[in-house]
Amino acid sequence: MMAITASLVKELRERTGLGMMECKKALVETDGDIEAAIDNLRKASGLKAAKKAGRTAAEGIIVTRTSADNTLVMLLEINSETDFVARDDNFLGFANKVADIAFEKKQADVATLMADGLEAEREALVQKIGENISVRRIEFVGGEGKTVEAYVHGGRIAAAVELVGGTAELAKDIAMHVAAINPQFVSPASIPAEVLEREKEVVRAQSEGSGKPAEIIEKMMVGRIKKFEAEISLLEQPFVKDADIKVGALAKKAGAEVVSFTRFEVGEGIEKEEVDFAAEVAAAAKGN
Structure with missing residues (x-):
């Protein structure tokens, strides 16, 4: 079983905004898999999204x-x-x-x-x-x-x-x-099936806890997934310089x-080692 380190708990807290004990429990349940822990927390708590990993220290x-x-x-x-x-x-x-x-x-x-x-x-x-x-x-x-x-x-x-x-x-x-x-x-058409399926599982788990009828839940899911597709697709996003037009429409117009x-x-995906200088000095002192 993977050791659940303080830095792992800290990262999950930073990405979700949830409490330390809740984050630690979620990591224990997934054997340290932070992405799976985020999915479980979203299903259980209604957490809408989590910040992307990426303390890009480089x-x-x-x-x-x-x-x-x-x-x-x-x-x-x-x-x-x-x-x-x-x-x-x-x-x-x-x-x-x-x-x-x-x-x-x-x-x-x-x-x-x-x-x-x-x-x-x-x-x-x-x-x-x-x-x-x-x-x-x-x-x-x-x-x-x-x-x-x-x-x-x-x-x-x-x-x-x-x-x-x-x-x-x-x-x-x-x-x-x-x-x-x-x-x-x-575009939405270019989103891989596994990305959509993962989001559907989260939405389904959140919706089922609402107590609404199955047909209403299905309609909710369709709407939520469509919104998710638009949010992560370049062509469906409101253009940063003019929110009244989507990027796809801007391109088509031209x-x-x-x-x-x-x-x-810069540095995305690179995690720089965090050095505890106090511990390093203490360790050096003990060695002398």
Whole structure:
């Protein structure tokens, strides 16, 4: 059986806003599976949603490059240990050099890209700055016949949108929306069946506790699932710059179709180790 750590309980509390004992009990019941615990808590308590995991402690920058004809965009993430280094001119110079070479070579494989001299430069920079520097990921969006553009917010969040038809300006506007709102899928039709089924189970469990007749519960479920689909689908979301029009309608009005989007956020999915300095000092003292 998995040990239920204080940090695991803390994360569940942060994501749900529920009490410590309730969170601990839920984790015990799921053997430490935090996503399953969230589902059970939602079913039992009527909790509407939980915050996404993602104490994204890793620092760094996202750099983009766009072709002159707006048919290809590249997103690149480079990480540092602290925000201070992420703003350092040496770090930024290296990040831009890597981006230029990756875009010129159309190389999305980090290991292959770094093998040609850039790894030695990265190691030299690590020695100079005194922090680990990591080229984490590269993604290209677009291609022949597509219209693409990227939007970057503060160097920490970037999004690229791929259209058929439309303009680069429209693609950038929709990319800004993606960066700000963080949709999960392009349209309701593109949502995987397992995602919908998981949400249906939660809605069903919440509805059955209402005491309403089965036919009313079924209607409630249909409405709730439709709302859920709209909330996580880019085309169904109210446009961030004009809430009176949905993104899908905005694109259609401009004679464009949204094919795909990509969104990077610095450090997402990386959990930085939390160091208890007091405990570390105490342990060191005992060792002396």
